[in-house]
Amino acid sequence: MEHFDKMDQRILNALQHNARMNTKEIAHKVGLTVTPTYERLKKIEKSGVIKNYVTLLDREKIGKTLAAFCNVTLQVHSLPLLKKFEAAMSKLDEVMECYHVAGTYDYLLKVVVNDMNRYQDFLTNKLAAIENIANVNSLFVMTEIKHTTAYVIDK
Structure with a gap:
């Protein structure tokens, strides 16, 4: 900046x-x-610093009561398979955020759905249907302590 x-x-x-x-x-x-x-x-x-102007919704008030973070490990790490996975994540409405990360897992997903039944449906019928996934580890949000979209801009 x-x-x-x-x-x-x-x-x-x-x-x-x-x-x-x-x-x-x-x-x-x-x-x-x-x-x-x-x-x-x-x-x-x-x-290009301002990417977009948006309205932030209260997810609970629109019925999106279950938030989960999914750690995903892929079987093979070839560029075409990574790109294919990333393209698939971009198309899933339940995936709010997707990050390619370093460490034990390959990707971190933030998934938001209505309830546990919808999460199970997402996991079973959408995520598991994507080739090359070796493992998914789900972490469920119990209480949201802090959620902000504002970056600190040094003065």
């Missing part, structure tokens, strides 16, 4: 906490007038 100054960082921090703010509200929050705030925001958007 070398090319962003302190004011750009303040704009990014404000947007991370409320992406619905309009340019006037952002300007007021960061202490600028509207025009320079608008210009800075467009520059930041053009740089």
Whole structure:
């Protein structure tokens, strides 16, 4: 973030906490007038730092009461099979996040579903149907202690 100054960082921090703010509200929050705030925001958007504007839902209130982290080990680690696995993960609606990791496991998945029956269906009929999986270790979320989407941007 070398090319962003302190004011750009303040704009990014404000947007991370409320992406619905309009340019006037952002300007007021960061202490600028509207025009320079608008210009800075467009520059930041053009740089690709802001990937998207989204609405974060309360998963419990929409019936997604079961969250699990799945550690996945593959049998073979050839590039074509890794890419095939990753493509398959991208198509599964239940998989909210997928990371290729180093260590004991090959991939870490965050899976969110309605209940244990849906998780079993996901595991049995979707995940197990993907070739090259050697092992899946599931960890179920009991209580969510902290969940944030905002990155700390140094001031």
